[in-house]
Amino acid sequence: MSNPPFLPYGRQTIEDDDVAAVAAALRADFLTTGPTVEAFEAAFKAKVGAEHAIAVANGTATLHLAMLALGVGQENGGEGDVCIAPSVTFLATANCARYVGAEVVFADVDPDSGLMTPETLADALKRAAQGPFAGRRVRAVLPVHLRGDVCDLPGLKALADGIGAVLVEDAPHALGSVATFDGVAHPVGDGAFSSFASFSFHPVKTLATGEGGMLTTNDAALAARARSLRGHGMVRPAGAEPWVYEMPELGFNYRIPDVLCALGISQLSKLDRFVTRRRTLTALYAEKLAALAPIVRLATSPAWSDPALHLLTVLIDFEAAGTTRRAVVEALKAQGVGSQVHYIPVHGQPYYQTRYGALDLPGAEAWYARCLTLPLYPTMADGDVDRVVEALAGALT
Known part of the structure; x- marks a missing residue:
């Protein structure tokens, strides 16, 4: 009698129609960045109820782009901004702040849910104001919807608003999760409380593209800047010849190929x-x-x-x-x-x-x-x- 199959803690669900979608993308004109990227973005933003969605190479890239688009970091070579991140998370949540020269103050979490709370955020803000970073701007708070459970977004936003900071939801665990605040149901990613929400499509996540990620936002200017920074910082000047591009600021190659977005569209339908x-x-x-x-x-x-x-x-x-x-x-x-x-x-x-x-x-x-x-x-x-x-x-x- 054979042993039952090994049960990993998580794994992707890839079905025949997913394979067919990828095969069709492989036979199409665009193997890398093409119309399927835009189609995936459109389907995703409709699903979560956001105004804009920006597909990128991986989940870590979403967080880095969010920091860049928001202007978090060092100004004029001086002392950097401060970001608040919970200690119970994957490394990327804190690392994204360091990528742009910001410092990190770690917030504690509720010991039974693992989530940042208004109380633990208030403590972190107090330490930020009284510690070695006193006087620096706390620019962003990065709550993590650990396991898929949603943080107290209104409570966290009220504290962030009080000091002129923004929320960036680190939400790779929470695609499909819903939170109800004041009688209103909010799908994670709808942008009601944050400047950006960040998702990952790593194979063990709810939706898999192999590698890949998505930023959602309701701010058109932030979305446009994130799109530019995703592609080396390039923009196409209005009215210029079709081959002309300019690079007003330094960006990165964080683009995602059509073939992965084809898988994403198929997965999103399920x-x-x-x-x-x-x-x-x-x-x-x-x-x-x-x-x-x-x-x-x-x-x-x-x-x-x-x-x-x-x-x-x-x-x-x-x-x-x-x-x-x-x-x-x-x-x-x-x-x-x-x-x-x-x-x-x-x-x-x-x-x-x-x-x-x-x-x-x-x-x-x-x-x-x-x-x-x-x-x-x-x-x-x-x-x-x-x-x-x-x-x-x-x-x-």
């Missing part, structure tokens, strides 16, 4: 199905994991958040279980179940410790000490959830 399946699997996990409480519980979802979870993260009291995370990870792997840790707090990374020194963020540390991500992707069967939970129960006994 987003509702992917989201429904993720929510069904999440509900099954909640039911099955209840037997392992209080040692194991799902990460907390805020009341306003209706997530399409990208990550199924549980919080485990390893000490009470008499084991370690490493032992659990290895026991799960032996049963054919993959897992991952999201994330190691960025403020503890060597680069940032060297630059800013040690920092005590108890919420981030409490999150990291307990978190473990379990398999979640649309092609999982209902029985796979039973298999994962049974393997986890065995690993904890």
Whole structure:
């Protein structure tokens, strides 16, 4: 009898029509940047309810372009701006500020959801105002919709507005998620509270293009600047000969090819199905994991958040279980179940410790000490959830 297939923590869902869409793009006139890019942008902005969408090479590039388009960074060679980023995130959230010469002040997170909150942002703003960066402009706040749950955007925006900063939503986990504030439902990416929202289409994300990303915004000027910076900073002067271009500022080659956007369009047509399946699997996990409480519980979802979870993260009291995370990870792997840790707090990374020194963020540390991500992707069967939970129960006994 063969062993059941290995269950990774996440994986892409590629079907025959996706393959056909890519094959058609390969046979078309444009292999790189062509009309399919614009078609993907149009479909995406319609899906999330934004005025503008800018497709780029990868998720990190979206964040870098957002910083550039907003003018974040060093002015006239002087001291740089400050950005606030949560410590529980992938490296790119903080790194994008450093790419443009800005400094990073790390915000703590709620220990049970992993999200930046108005309270942890207020603390970070206080440290920014009283620490070594006192007097510098806090230009941007970068909340991360961790796992797919949505941050308290109105609360964060009110604090940012109070100091003249903007929000840039780091939303690769949250495509398809919806938050309801004051009775109004907001799809993540609709631009109601932020200058930009950033998405990634890495294979384990809700929508896959291999590599790729998207910025959404409701600001036409910001969208135009991001598009220019995506293509080396080039613009076509109005009324000039068709071959003429100018480069008024330095940009990058962050373009995405037609062939990947063809896959993106095909995937986007299935987003509702992917989201429904993720929510069904999440509900099954909640039911099955209840037997392992209080040692194991799902990460907390805020009341306003209706997530399409990208990550199924549980919080485990390893000490009470008499084991370690490493032992659990290895026991799960032996049963054919993959897992991952999201994330190691960025403020503890060597680069940032060297630059800013040690920092005590108890919420981030409490999150990291307990978190473990379990398999979640649309092609999982209902029985796979039973298999994962049974393997986890065995690993904890």
